[in-house]
Structure formats: structure tokens, C-alpha cells
Amino acid sequence: MRPFLVRVLVPLLAVLLSAGCGLRPTGPADGGRAPTGVAPGVTLYFIGGDGELQPDFRDSGRLGTVSDAVSLLIAGPGPTSGLSTGIAAVSTTRVVVTTGPEVLTVLVPLAMDEVTPQGIDQIVCTALGVHVQSGGAEDTEVRVGFTTGGRESEELRTCPLIG
Amino acid sequence: MTGGLRRAGAWAHRLRPRGLRTRLLVAFVLVTVVGAAAAAWAAAGSAGTALVDGAQERLTGTVADRVAALAPELDYPPDEEGLDRLRAAVGPNTLVTYEDLRSADADAPGPGIGPVRDAVRERDRISVRRITDDGAPKLLIGMPVMLTDTDGARTPSGIEVYTVRDLSGVEGQIDVLTRSAVAASALALPLAVLLALLAARGVLRPVRDLRDTARRLADGDLGARTVPQGADELAALTATVNEMAASLQESMAQMERMRADARRFASDVSHELRTPLSTLTAVVDVLASAADRMEADDRESVELAVTETRRLVALVEELMEVSRFDAGSAALRLEEVDAAEAVRDCLRARGWTDRVAVEADGPVGLLADRRRLDVIVANLVGNALRHGAPPVRVRVAGDGDGGEGTGGGEVRIEVADEGPGLPEDVLPHVFDRFYKGDAARTRTPGSGLGLAIALENARLHGGDLVAENTEGGARFVLRLPRDPGGDRDGGHGVGHPGGHADGPGHGEEER
DSSP, X not given: OHHHIIIIIHHHHHHHHHHTSSOOOOOOEEEEEOOBOOOSSEEEEEEOTTSSEEEEEEOOSSOOOHHHHHHHHHTOOOTXXXXXXXXXXXXXXXXXXXXXXXXXXXXXXXOGGGBOHHHHHHHHHHHHHHHHHTTOOTTXXXXXXXXXXXXXXXXXXXXXXXX | OHHHHHHHHXXXXXXXXXXXXXHHXXXXXXXXXXXXXXXXXXHHHHHHHHHHHHHHHHHHHHHHHHHHHHGGGSOSSOOHHHHHHXXXXXXXXXXXXXXXXXXEOTTOOOTTOHHHHHHHHHHSEEXXXXXXXXXXXXXXXXXXXXXXXXXXXXXXXXXXXXXXXXOHHHHHHXXXXXXXXXXXXXXXXXXXXXXXXXXXXXXXXXXXXXXXXXXXXXXXXXXXXXXXXXXXXXXXXXXXXXXXXXXXXXXXXXXXXHHHHHHHHHHHHHHHHHHHHHHHHHHHHHHHHTGGGSOHHHXXXXXXXXXXXXXXXXXXXXXXXXXXXXXXXXXXXXEXXXXXXXHHHXXXXXXXXXXXXXXXXXXXXEEEOHHHHHHHHHHHHHHHHHHSOSOEEEEEEEOSSOOXXXXXXXXXXXXXXXXXXXXXXXXXXXXXXXXXXXXXXXXXXXXXXXXXXXXXXXXXXXXXXXXXXXXXXXXXXXXXXXXXXXXXXXXXSSOOOSGGGGSGGGXXXXX
């Protein structure tokens, strides 16, 4: 009995005792994905001279929010850029964005007939781009809500350039 | 180290319990408590780990969320003021760096940040490290802030956030867990003792029963048995012991039967011989009285017949005496006897007075059976005269309070001769029945029962008779208690079959 006691039980007890005492320091361990969201500016999508969707980097010094970006998009490309837009000019550019799981809902101050299909892609790509840059998932889908409502406002869309 | 271990071993050896019950108890308690402790510690340990992991994840997640919430509002590349904003958002104990720029508060993590910074830069992921600061457990969290492209590609922005969070609360929770584990282990202790005692009782009771039975068997109670219980090894052992006892009892009974048969046979033979022998004796006596008128040859034959007939009668009488001893029916008739006088009477009656010297310091009184005392002395003296060499001396002495007829003390009667003594191989058998010391002289007048009867008579008195060799020859020492009734416990061998109760010694017991 004694050899068993000395050889097995004592080390076992010692290990158990040391295991129970407080929180011991550890080496560096992984803590998960790093946060993101800083950017030197925001990327908007307009239509280029060849009629294709084209990113337009605005050097705003920061990324800003999705609604800021979409508001900026509705405000238009400006006269000197050589880009065109599929969104009609409106007086108000107030945009409301709700971020849900897997779905980004963007409510724009536009009626359905004020936006071309390419204009819808512009909105989706701009919103999704900012969402991804602030750490969102790339396979997030975007629902664009129009003032006119209807079936188009319920549709889940993705950007042809992203994801 | 080795010496210490050896010392510990010696210590453990000294403490090693001897009793089966103690060993069972210790082993049981050790195993149970260690098991309970191991289970409790393991449970507490894993629960503690889960607690710590959860807390660390929560703390890290909170910091990362705060950084991520502010990041889109932050100018990039940041200036001093931007870093201060980020640090304020994260909370106290925070350091924010961007290339050469630094923003830190008073309790910001300083030294010890190195390994975390290395891990942060190497992996571009959050890195955590548990540290101890002023004895308190802390969590050091380091994270880079990433630049993400619109297509999801991530590159480090150069902004890094390091902050320290307190883990004392978690440690407190773990301490509570540990204390419960200790308490649970302690709870197992009395339970283990109880169980061990129960188990020990279950195992040890049959052992104790068996021991008691064995002891009773050893003490002569051949009827002792243990009822086997259950079907384990102990029950098998019990059954074996029972079988052994039964077989022993059977053997003893058989032997006793055979001995009883032999005694009865000797007794019956003696009785059967007595009647024809008395007739024969009468006839021989008539023949002897007519011998004077016979021819010399005839007279010799008649004298031989007379001698042999008397020997036969004496032998049969001694056989009957031995049978009475064996049957326990020998009666002791105690009376006041002066041992010295009894010895002289004995010698006088046999005509040995001039051949034997008697030494006695005055009268030596004792309570004895006069006839039996005479038989003993006659046997011893006759033996000495026949086998030893003169001078034969009889010494009578008493010790204790030697007053007339009083109890206590004993009387010694020594019969010594100056012959060659007893051979060493004869000495142990000298009191055996029909044992003759000199094989060549089987035709000597002795029956071979004389010394055996003398010893039985001595024991009947509660005394003893021993044979020994001195420098000058053989010596027989007879020791008799002065009062056989008053020294009952000191008696040897054959008991007192009620004989002394009707003797004169009865009144002496009051003293």
C-alpha cells in the first residue's frame, strides 16, 4: 500500500492542489477577429462612360456610416467627374439604414420610378461596400425600401461587383 | 532528496497500521476521499476554466465592439486627437498607438505588452494574455484595427489598441467553486469512514467468529463450530475448519472409546482372575503345609508354585488397583498420620529395618491415606533395595508451618540409594506401566506396576513423585501436601473422588 501511496496518490494530490489555486498567468492567446472600420474615405458607385458600374472613391478622411454613403450617392456624382447616375435628383437625401442579421435594409427617399435598375445596383453596392468595410459579412443581402413600397421594396438584392 | 524520501518512507512504515480493520479503514477512506476530491477538483477546474474563458471572451468582445463602433467615425490616418477619442471609447487603462503616435492614460499597460504586441502584429488578430499585477489577476488585451476593402480584403491600419481588464471577480467566483469542492470532499470523509466500518464489520465478523471457534477448539471444546455465512472465501475457510473439528472430534471419541475398552478389559480380566486365584491360593497353601513331608525335589516344585502363585495374586491386585485409578473410583481415606512413623511401620512390617536408614527430625504430621502412603514407601524402598545399592536412606521432612495436623506446607519423603542410578533413557519412563528398566531381568519379582501405582497414589493425595539421579545414585522424591483437602487446587492428575470428605481432615478445613 505504501509504494502506491507515495508513487501515485501524492503526485496526484499535488497536481490537483496546484490546479485549484487561483488564475495563473498565460502566454499570448488568440482573442478573435480584430475590429475594423477605419478608412481614408468612402467608395460610391456610379455609372461610367461605358455604361458600367464604377467605384468612385471620395477622400472624406473617414469611412462614415452606410446612410452617409447612400445620401452622398443620391446627391449625385457632381459635374466634373464624368460619371453619370441612375438615380433622379431629389431635394432630400435622408436615408435610414437598419442592420439586421444577414440583411441590410436601406430606406431611400425615392419612388420606384425615380430609380433605374442600375441605380438600384448603385445603392446596393454602395451600402454593401460600407457595410463590409465596417466589418460586416460580404454575403449580406440588401433590401432597398422605396417610398412607393410594393414588391420591389421587399426584394433581397446583392451587388454584382461585391460578394 | 533521496534521504528525505527514505525518512518519509520510514515514517510511513512506523505509522503503517497493523490491524486489519485499521488497514481497511485507511485504504477505504483514502480511496474515497481521493476519488471525491479528484472529481470535485476536476468539476471545479472545468467550471472555472469555462468561467474564465467566458469572462475573457466577454471583455475582449466589449472592447472590440467599442473600437468597431467608433472606427468609421475616425479620421484616417488618425491624429493625436483621433487616438484620444478611440482611447476614451475603449475605457480606462488603455493605450492606443499609430506608428509614432501614442495615446495613453495613467494606468495604461506598459511593460509586459511586448509578447502581446508581437502576437498582434504577427497574426493581425486580437491577442490576450493573463497577467498578475499587484497580486491581482488581469487580462491584457491587444488588437489591431483593420482596414477592410470593399471586397473584404483586410490589411492592418497601423492603429493598435492595448487595454487591461480586471479578472478579480472571476477569481472570486473560482474561489467559491474551489471551496465547494473542498467541502464536497470533506463531506465524503465521514461517509467513507462509515462505509469502511460497515465493510470491515462484514469482513471481520466471520473472521472473529472463526477465531473464537478455533480458540474454543484449542481449549478442548471439540463441539465448537461456526455457521458459515455466504459463499465467499471466508465461508469456505469456515467450512474447512468445521470439517477439521469434526474429524478431530471423531478421532478423539474413537480413541476415548478404545481406551475405555482397554481399561474395562483389564478390570474385567482382573476380576475374573480373582476367584480362581483365591481357590488356587488355598490349594497351594494346603500343598505348602504338606511340603515338609515331601521329597526334596517335590518340595522345591511346591515352593516354586507357592512363590509364583503369590506373585500372580499380587499382580492381579495391582492390576485391579490400576483399574480403580483409571475408573476414577480410587477412594482416599484421610487420617492424621506421622509420616516418619508411617515409614518406620512400613519398613518394620517388611523386615527392612536393618537395611534402611530413616532420617527424620521428630514427628512429621500430615493428613494422608495410611494404606496408600505405605504402598508408596514400600514400592520406593523395595525398588531401591532391588535395583540400587546400599546404603538405602529415607529422609522425611516437612516444611511450611509444621504443626500437628495444620494445613499448608508439604511433606517430602526422599528415598535414595547409592547404586549406579537410573540410565538416562530409562528416567523418562520409570513411572510407565509394565516398564522395566533392566530388560535382562524381566523375571524379577516386581510386577512393573509398582512405581506407576505409587505415582497415582501420590497424585491422589494432590502430591507428586519424581525420580532423579544424584551423584551417588538414584533418588525418588515424594511430595505430599499436609492437607490434601485444603490444597485442592494444587493437586495433579487424578482428582479426589470424594474420598477425603469422610476422613478426619474434614474438621481441619475450618482451621
